[in-house]
Amino acid sequence: MKTYVNTGNKDTRSGFGDGLTELGQKNPNVVALCADLTGSLKMNEFEKNHPERFFQVGIAEANMMGIAAGLTIGGKIPFTGTFANFSTGRVYDQIRQSIAYSDKNVKICASHAGLTLGEDGATHQILEDIGLMKMLPGMTVINTCDYNQTKAATLAIADFHGPVYLRFGRPKVANFTSENGEFHIGKAVMLQEGTDVTLVATGHLVWEALEAAKTLHEQGISAEVINIHTIKPLDEEAIIASVKKTGCIVTAEEHNFLGGLGESVARTLSQHIPTPQEFVATQDTFGESGTPEELLEKYELNAASIVKNALKVLSRK
Amino acid sequence: MADIQHLTNLVSQVRRDIVRQVHAVNSGHPGGSLGCTEFLVTLYNEIMDHNPSFTMDGKNEDIFFLSNGHISPVFYSVLARAGYFPIEELSTFRKLNTRLQGHPTTHEGLPGVRIASGSLGQGLSVALGAAAAKKLNGDTKTVFTLHGDGELQEGQNWEAIMYAAAKNVDNLIATIDVNGQQIDGSTEHVLAMGSLQGKFEAFGWQVVIIEKGNDLTSIIAGMREAISLSRKQTPVCVLLYTEMGNGVDFMMGSHKWHGVAPNDDQLELALAQNPSTLADY
Numbered sequence: 238m239k240t241y242v243n244t245g246n247k248d249t250r251s252g253f254g255d256g257l258t259e260l261g262q263k264n265p266n267v268v269a270l271c272a273d274l275t276g277s278l279k280m281n282e283f284e285k286n287h288p289e290r291f292f293q294v295g296i297a298e299a300n301m302m303g304i305a306a307g308l309t310i311g312g313k314i315p316f317t318g319t320f321a322n323f324s325t326g327r328v329y330d331q332i333r334q335s336i337a338y339s340d341k342n343v344k345i346c347a348s349h350a351g352l353t354l355g356e357d358g359a360t361h362q363i364l365e366d367i368g369l370m371k372m373l374p375g376m377t378v379i380n381t382c383d384y385n386q387t388k389a390a391t392l393a394i395a396d397f398h399g400p401v402y403l404r405f406g407r408p409k410v411a412n413f414t415s416e417n418g419e420f421h422i423g424k425a426v427m428l429q430e431g432t433d434v435t436l437v438a439t440g441h442l443v444w445e446a447l448e449a450a451k452t453l454h455e456q457g458i459s460a461e462v463i464n465i466h467t468i469k470p471l472d473e474e475a476i477i478a479s480v481k482k483t484g485c486i487v488t489a490e491e492h493n494f495l496g497g498l499g500e501s502v503a504r505t506l507s508q509h510i511p512t513p514q515e516f517v518a519t520q521d522t523f524g525e526s527g528t529p530e531e532l533l534e535k536y537e538l539n540a541a542s543i544v545k546n547a548l549k550v551l552s553r554k
Numbered sequence: 555m556a557d558i559q560h561l562t563n564l565v566s567q568v569r570r571d572i573v574r575q576v577h578a579v580n581s582g583h584p585g586g587s588l589g590c591t592e593f594l595v596t597l598y599n600e601i602m603d604h605n606p607s608f609t610m611d612g613k614n615e616d617i618f619f620l621s622n623g624h625i626s627p628v629f630y631s632v633l634a635r636a637g638y639f640p641i642e643e644l645s646t647f648r649k650l651n652t653r654l655q656g657h658p659t660t661h662e663g664l665p666g667v668r669i670a671s672g673s674l675g676q677g678l679s680v681a682l683g684a685a686a687a688k689k690l691n692g693d694t695k696t697v698f699t700l701h702g703d704g705e706l707q708e709g710q711n712w713e714a715i716m717y718a719a720a721k722n723v724d725n726l727i728a729t730i731d732v733n734g735q736q737i738d739g740s741t742e743h744v745l746a747m748g749s750l751q752g753k754f755e756a757f758g759w760q761v762v763i764i765e766k767g768n769d770l771t772s773i774i775a776g777m778r779e780a781i782s783l784s785r786k787q788t789p790v791c792v793l794l795y796t797e798m799g800n801g802v803d804f805m806m807g808s809h810k811w812h813g814v815a816p817n818d819d820q821l822e823l824a825l826a827q828n829p830s831t832l833a834d835y
Contacts, residue, residue: 268690292686295720300679300713307683310668311611311691315683330673331710335680339660339670 238454239429241447247384247412249405249441250348254279256391257316257346261287264314264395270305271318272298277407278318278348298323302331306341314395315343321350321404322363325370336400337373344394345370346403350380351440351491352519352536353408353529362524368496370402371469377422378469380404380490380498382443384412386466389420397422406491408529410441423467425475431461434547435479438489439465439498442517442538446489449543460547468498473505480512485550487515489543491533494518513553515546556600561770563831564595564635569801570834571631573824575647576815582648582656585811586702587628589733589768589796594632596773597698601781606637608665616695617684619669621677622702622731623657624813629666630654634835638666641835675708677701678728682714685726696784699728704736707745712757718789719758727780729792732767735809754791767796801828 260267261283269283270292284291292308294301298319305315317324324347325332336343347366354362371378377399381387387405394401414426428443429450438446443464450460461479465472480486486506488499499516506512519536533539568591576582598604602616620629627647634641639653646652653662657672669680677699685697705711718726730750738744747753754761760783764776776792783790798812799805802824805816816824 289690292721294717295713297713297717299676299710300682300717303676303679303710303714304683304686304717306669307680307685308687310617310680310684311613311687311693313687313690331676331679334670334673335676341669 238451241413241428243411243413243444245412246409248407248409249381249384249387250277250407251279252381252384252387253346253348253391253403253405254282256388258282258286260392260395261290266312266314267316267395268292268308268313269316269318270294270301272296272301272323274319277320278346280318298328299331302328303335305343306335306339309341309343316346317343318346318348320354320361321347321366322361325366326363329369333373337376340375341400342398344401344403348405349407350404351406352524352532352538353406353491355407355529355532356526358526359523364493364519364524365496366404367468367490367492367498371496371501375400376469377401377467379422379467380439381466382440382464383410383414385414385416385418386420389418390466393420393422404440406441411444413444423470423472425472426464426466427475428464429460429462431459432482433459434551435461435463435483435486436489436543436547437463437465437476437486437498437502439468440491442489442491445540446543448540449547452540452544453547458547458551465498468501471501471505473509476502476505477509480506480510485513485554487517487543487546487550489517489538491538492518493521495521513550515550517542517546556774558770561595561599564599565591565770566828567830567832568595568628568631568635569828570825570830571644572627573802573816573821574834575627575630575644577821578645579648580815582627582815583624583813584627584815585735585798585805585809586622586625586731586733588800588802588805589798590625590700590731591628591801592768592770593700593729593773593794593796594628596770596777598632598636600774601777602698603695608638610668612668613691614693614695616698617668618698619671619677619681619684620658620700621671622674622700622705623671626654626656626658629658633666635832639664644835674702674705675710678711678714681726681728682718682723685723688725696781697726699726701728701730703730703732703734703747703750704741704744706730706747706750715754715757715759722787723789724785724787727784727790727792729794731796732793733796733798735798735812737809737812739809750793759789759791762790762792764792764794767794768800803827
């Protein structure tokens with residue numbers, strides 16, 4: 238088995254912030270907008286270095302999305318920053334009409350996604366955002382797994398023309414992908430080859446999938462682990478090739494099982510190669526207050542749950 | 555000096571384009587379109603420095619955003635008559651595979667349109683972004699917008715209005731079509747908005763009032779005044795008082811013709827009141 242080393246837990250939002258800082262120096266067309274959450278989004282450095290290219294809009298996310306759309310007219314590349322909930326559901330129609338339908342080159346950067354925002358509870362935890370965004374024609378949807386990958390993705394989306402939803406989070410999670418690694422939008426990353434079961438994960442559950450593969454290995458089960466950082470467009474070829482070998486699959490995400498990665502994978506498989514699948518995801522529920530660790534335990538979004546579901550799907554082969 | 559006769563001819567022709575487009579597909583919004591005909595004709599032919607060889611970025615030219623996208627018939631006619639696309643294309647309005655969608659969109663690549671609009675209340679925010687891009691680019695041209703008065707009931711406008719003053723956006727001139735009507739009746743009846751002048755001034759805007767919003771000379775004077783007030787650290791608003799359905803007598807003075815097309819007889823009546831001056835499409 239390949240070994241992946243956690244070089245120290247780090248928050249993915251800092252990967253975004255550091256990527257944005259670098260972009261500020263590299264690309265004069267990059268501008269940033271924030272709705273009163275500069276510290277939470279780690280946008281302070283960009284604001285300090287480029288005050289003329291930073292737009293503090295106040296607590297007015299709808300206006301922020303419109304301003305971002307307008308900034309593209311004139312060649313700017315706007316990065317908006319707020320929590321995932323306020324980046325999607327709150328401003329869905331603004332994104333739909335002024336950004337997606339208008340094909341504007343806006344990068345919607347969303348922190349504090351999922352349950353792991355923690356104690357603030359369900360008003361701030363969104364588990365529907367991947368579904369909302371992937372439903373929009375022309376929208377690219379990315380959910381990165383660790384600090385290094387979030388930084389790489391932040392840099393990569395500036396060079397890609399078109400609207401992008403970049404999803405990341407607040408908690409410090411394992412940082413294990415290579416530093417300064419390249420990020421290829423829409424390309425799955427094979428982390429661990431295996432023959433018995435495919436584990437496809439997105440976000441910080443990729444690390445949990447690697448942990449699950451270790452446990453399964455100890456039980457004599459060979460798990461293949463794939464990091465799907467781009468949910469749309471989905472790397473269907475990678476998923477189909479994997480299940481051709483393994484014959485069953487588990488998807489894992491910090492998102493509702495309706496509308497998330499799991500559903501995208503299920504659609505691909507049902508069209509091309511019907512395959513038993515289990516879903517590690519929230520079960521059509523809102524979140525609640527608690528520490529991130531407690532919430533991941535209660536809602537079964539961890540390595541143990543991936544192992545349990547792998548055993549279940551193996552029994553269905 | 556403005557060539558009022560030329561503008562008057564254009565107005566008559568654009569009115570014909572509006573009712574003919576809407577009649578042909580038995581759908582669309584003639585009332586608000588007719589009410590804003592003199593304004594948009596003046597804007598594109600007398601006020602803005604713009605280039606019909608369209609580029610999306612619109613660098614070093616004045617640019618316009620239509621926020622109340624349902625008045626697409628007048629927007630399309632004025633753009634076509636200004637040379638953005640062939641006037642014959644007006645015959646495709648709202649038909650399958652057209653670039654002239656029911657509400658304006660960039661999706662089909664129609665020259666002259668820089669943002670989709672129709673879902674109301676979004677245009678001012680977009681204009682703020684475009685105005686900011688112009689400043690970053692060292693572009694000294696102006697961003698113009700048009701909004702319905704009923705549209706101001708959408709909350710996003712007030713986010714944008716607050717932002718514009720707070721951030722000294724002074725290369726933007728936003729015009730409100732104050733026709734006092736919306737789908738369900740008068741704005742006074744549906745959701746009274748109080749004093750628009752008072753509201754804009756309280757938010758820190760300079761306000762120009764054009765009382766005769768269907769009079770070419772008044773529009774030219776008012777818009778020139780608005781331009782003279784721009785670039786002074788505050789945003790500028792024009793309250794343009796118009797008559798919905800202007801130029802077609804049976805469509806005036808009512809909200810009834812907001813989204814209703816004329817029948818064959820009504821079309822003839824409307825056309826009889828507006829002679830063809832530059833040839834129909």
